[in-house]
Amino acid sequence: MTNATIRNTHPPAIELKGIRKSFVLSEGRNARTVMALDGIDLAINQHEFVTIIGPSGCGKTTLLRVMASLILPDAGDVLVDGAPVSEPGTKRAMVFQTFGLFPWKTVIDNVTFPLMVRKLPAAKAREIAMEHLVRVGLEKFVDAHPHQLSGGMQQRVGLSRALATGADVLLMDEPFGAIDAQTREFMQEELMRIWQEEQKTVIFITHDLDEAVMLADRVLLMSRGPGRVREIIDVDLPRPRTDYDVRVRKNFTETRSHLWNLLRNDLVEQRAEETT
Amino acid sequence: MKRRPNHEVRRDQLIGVAVFLTVWEVSAQAFDKPLLLPPVSAILAALWELLISGALIKALGESILLLVAGLAVASLIGFICGTLIARSKTAYWMLNPYFSALFVTPTIALVPLVLVWFGFGFTGRVIVVVLAAVVPILFSVASGLRDSPDDLIEVARSFGVKGEIQLLFQVRLRAAMPVLMAGLRLAAGRAVVGMAVAETYLRLGGIGGLIKSYGAVFQTDFVFAAILPLSLLGIAIVTLISRFERRLHWT
Amino acid sequence: MPSRLTKPSVWLPILSLVLVLGGWEVVGRSIDPLLFAPPSAVAATLASLLATGELQAAAQVTMKALFLGYALAIIAGIPFGVLMGALPRLGDILQPYLYAIFSTPRVVVVPLIIVWFGIGFEARLFLVFFWSAIAISVNTAQGVRHARPDLVEVARSFRANRIEMARHVLIPGAIPFVVAGLRIGAERAIVGVIIGEMFLQIVGLGGVIQKGSVELLPAKMLSAVMVIAVLGTIIVTMLDLVEKRFQSWRGEST
Ligand SMILES: Nc1ncnc2c1ncn2[C@@H]1O[C@H](COP(=O)(O)OP(=O)(O)OP(=O)(O)O)[C@@H](O)[C@H]1O
Ligand SMILES: [Mg+2]
Numbered sequence: 001m002t003n004a005t006i007r008n009t010h011p012p013a014i015e016l017k018g019i020r021k022s023f024v025l026s027e028g029r030n031a032r033t034v035m036a037l038d039g040i041d042l043a044i045n046q047h048e049f050v051t052i053i054g055p056s057g058c059g060k061t062t063l064l065r066v067m068a069s070l071i072l073p074d075a076g077d078v079l080v081d082g083a084p085v086s087e088p089g090t091k092r093a094m095v096f097q098t099f100g101l102f103p104w105k106t107v108i109d110n111v112t113f114p115l116m117v118r119k120l121p122a123a124k125a126r127e128i129a130m131e132h133l134v135r136v137g138l139e140k141f142v143d144a145h146p147h148q149l150s151g152g153m154q155q156r157v158g159l160s161r162a163l164a165t166g167a168d169v170l171l172m173d174e175p176f177g178a179i180d181a182q183t184r185e186f187m188q189e190e191l192m193r194i195w196q197e198e199q200k201t202v203i204f205i206t207h208d209l210d211e212a213v214m215l216a217d218r219v220l221l222m223s224r225g226p227g228r229v230r231e232i233i234d235v236d237l238p239r240p241r242t243d244y245d246v247r248v249r250k251n252f253t254e255t256r257s258h259l260w261n262l263l264r265n266d267l268v269e270q271r272a273e274e275t276t
Numbered sequence: 277m278k279r280r281p282n283h284e285v286r287r288d289q290l291i292g293v294a295v296f297l298t299v300w301e302v303s304a305q306a307f308d309k310p311l312l313l314p315p316v317s318a319i320l321a322a323l324w325e326l327l328i329s330g331a332l333i334k335a336l337g338e339s340i341l342l343l344v345a346g347l348a349v350a351s352l353i354g355f356i357c358g359t360l361i362a363r364s365k366t367a368y369w370m371l372n373p374y375f376s377a378l379f380v381t382p383t384i385a386l387v388p389l390v391l392v393w394f395g396f397g398f399t400g401r402v403i404v405v406v407l408a409a410v411v412p413i414l415f416s417v418a419s420g421l422r423d424s425p426d427d428l429i430e431v432a433r434s435f436g437v438k439g440e441i442q443l444l445f446q447v448r449l450r451a452a453m454p455v456l457m458a459g460l461r462l463a464a465g466r467a468v469v470g471m472a473v474a475e476t477y478l479r480l481g482g483i484g485g486l487i488k489s490y491g492a493v494f495q496t497d498f499v500f501a502a503i504l505p506l507s508l509l510g511i512a513i514v515t516l517i518s519r520f521e522r523r524l525h526w527t
Numbered sequence: 528m529p530s531r532l533t534k535p536s537v538w539l540p541i542l543s544l545v546l547v548l549g550g551w552e553v554v555g556r557s558i559d560p561l562l563f564a565p566p567s568a569v570a571a572t573l574a575s576l577l578a579t580g581e582l583q584a585a586a587q588v589t590m591k592a593l594f595l596g597y598a599l600a601i602i603a604g605i606p607f608g609v610l611m612g613a614l615p616r617l618g619d620i621l622q623p624y625l626y627a628i629f630s631t632p633r634v635v636v637v638p639l640i641i642v643w644f645g646i647g648f649e650a651r652l653f654l655v656f657f658w659s660a661i662a663i664s665v666n667t668a669q670g671v672r673h674a675r676p677d678l679v680e681v682a683r684s685f686r687a688n689r690i691e692m693a694r695h696v697l698i699p700g701a702i703p704f705v706v707a708g709l710r711i712g713a714e715r716a717i718v719g720v721i722i723g724e725m726f727l728q729i730v731g732l733g734g735v736i737q738k739g740s741v742e743l744l745p746a747k748m749l750s751a752v753m754v755i756a757v758l759g760t761i762i763v764t765m766l767d768l769v770e771k772r773f774q775s776w777r778g779e780s781t
Contacts, residue, residue, distance in 0.1 A: 369539030380759035472632035491638020
């Protein structure tokens with residue numbers, strides 16, 4: 001099956017229609033509304049890898065939480081496989097920036113958690129969890145507690161937990177943001193491998209331009225202020241991209257500097273506003 | 277923190293105890309006023325007598341029953357009110373002032389009122405223990421639940437946990453566990469005091485009653501012999517809870 | 528001041544007080560006004576106790592033992608704590624005894640205090656002083672031993688001498704612990720003074736409670752309890768504030 005036929009026969013994995021979301025910030029007496037998402041229309045195809053970048057506070061996390069149905073939009077619809085959703089479901093799984101592991105649970109219990117919530121038999125849940133932990137090389141640490149693991153290992157647990165749910169869509173909020181640079185590259189490769197093997201759909205927020213371009217089929221750039229989609233850029237680079245020299249290809253550097261120029265303007269404006 | 281190696285500390289403490297007991301024994305013998313300072317040997321003899329007569333075991337049993345009952349009731353009340361106070365501002369402002377006042381009022385000052393209102397039976401004695409122990413439990417529940425683990429709540433919700441009750445039991449209480457145990461440890465210390473107060477003031481019973489009745493007839497050796505197990509009981513309970521607490525420290 | 532009264536932190540406690548007192552008044556009157564002393568009866572008793580000056584005199588007696596005992600506890604407790612902190616071996620040897628004494632309920636030690644000190648002022652003073660002093664000294668010792676190795680290292684790298692080390696690292700590091708000890712010591716002192724007045728010499732506020740108990744006058748007991756609660760709240764709140772002030776100094780080394 002080629003990408004084209006999938007697109008024709010399947011509805012988008014996730015589709016957003018006219019999403020608006022604002023928050024009320026109360027600072028003492030005077031309340032202020034912050035527009036976090038201001039009319040987002042977006043379709044993410046099956047098996048696509050989309051990265052999202054944008055200046056801090058532009059609404060990336062809010063967008064992801066809306067996609068996960070962790071918060072409901074003020075207006076607009078979220079569709080998963082063409083059907084509207086309003087609460088977290090089993091087709092989507094989150095991976096969190098600060099890993100989101102329960103410190104009082106062992107590694108294996110963290111991974112079985114979503115399965116236990118779904119009332120799977122304990123033995124079955126354990127079996128599934130083990131399988132995923134083995135794949136990321138954590139079989140020796142199943143009975144450890146999260147604080148005994150390094151950041152990279154903790155996030156592998158977080159990733160295993162999301163994969164063990166069997167969800168088709170991974171929603172990842174700066175998943176490698178808190179991981180050291182070398183481990184991070186390794187994890188990127190691992191994620192790409194899993195994504196390719198298992199044909200997942202991945203939506204991946206990052207602050208790192210290299211990472212955004214390196215991983216993505218498409219990069220979604222959000223603009224500051226009222227959260228809008230500024231531009232969506234197709235990344236035309238061959239896969240697999242596990243090879244380091246993808247970074248020195250012309251397409252890579254051009255896409256990267258294009259994104260940087262757009263992003264840079266926003267940052268300069270933000271600076272100016274803050275200093276006045 | 278300057279920590280000396282454990283085995284050195286233990287060696288010094290053992291030597292310390294040996295010296296302390298010897299000095300006590302010798303000076304008490306020389307001083308020869310058993311009413312004021314009974315020698316260690318006399319205290320041990322008294323302890324032995326209390327043990328074989330079964331009086332000590334019986335008294336300890338009574339005391340532990342009272343302690344456990346009081347702590348259980350205090351935990352229940354502390355849990356319910358603490359949850360209310362943490363989750364509702366209204367409950368906080370309506371209830372918190374009373375508990376704060378109760379916390380700084382010596383339990384002993386309340387005991388005569390308990391006597392008048394509830395009598396000196398088991399109910400009255402349990403109430404005294406509850407009055408002593410409830411506030412630390414309540415405060416720990418309230419503060420443990422107030423620092424909401426928002427990130428973990430979000431994780432649980434994203435994987436399908438629904439409803440406040442589920443979140444309370446699966447995430448909030450678990451995350452608050454270290455604080456809750458610290459509260460329970462404080463409460464247990466205070467409960468032992470409450471127990472002793474109840475047993476000496478309301479009706480002579482348990483280990484507190486034993487001590488008071490020997491005190492009344494100035495049998496100082498027996499007073500010492502009965503205080504010792506009471507102190508050990510208090511230390512044992514607190515140590516037990518701290519052990520458990522240490523196992524909870526994940527961070 | 529309508530704006531003040533609309534704050535929930537003001538009107539909710541007032542509402543709750545009105546509800547509690549109202550409910551108590553109704554229930555107390557309908558069951559047994561003598562035994563369940565409704566708020567009106569307590570207020571009347573409180574007024575008459577204040578009018579005759581009985582309560583003021585009692586409070587004075589209580590405060591005298593409390594403050595003298597507490598002051599002595601500070602004077603003895605801090606230097607002793609510093610000594611135990613500076614000589615870790617001494618501290619380690621004494622630790623178990625102090626801990627055992629500290630965890631022994633004082634009501635059961637009363638018989639011993641009677642044979643040692645009698646039932647007079649000295650006996651009451653001892654009840655206040657001794658347990659309070661233990662709390663202060665144990666915490667002080669912990670503070671002195673707590674000196675953060677990383678800060679000691681920093682000071683040493685800047686070639687600080689002993690006095691500078693004490694002034695900039697050791698004392699500031701120990702103060703939060705000392706203050707915590709002072710608060711725990713004060714709580715102990717308050718309990719101690721009341722125990723002394725109820726079990727040793729029937730005087731002061733504890734004595735008023737005890738007399739009220741014998742005369743079966745709950746209103747009288749409640750009046751004294753209220754005064755004790757207010758006194759305790761004031762003292763503990765003040766020390767709490769001081770403790771918070773120094774809290775930030777208690778940075779942990781990682
Ligand atoms: N729960 C909330 N309550 C109030 N305001 C919020 C909330 N969540 C987000 N906001 C506001 O909405 C805006 C977008 O926030 P969001 O977290 O989505 O940004 P972000 O792009 O993820 O930023 P970052 O790159 O720093 O993670 C910000 O101004 C933020 O302050
Ligand atoms: Mg974010």
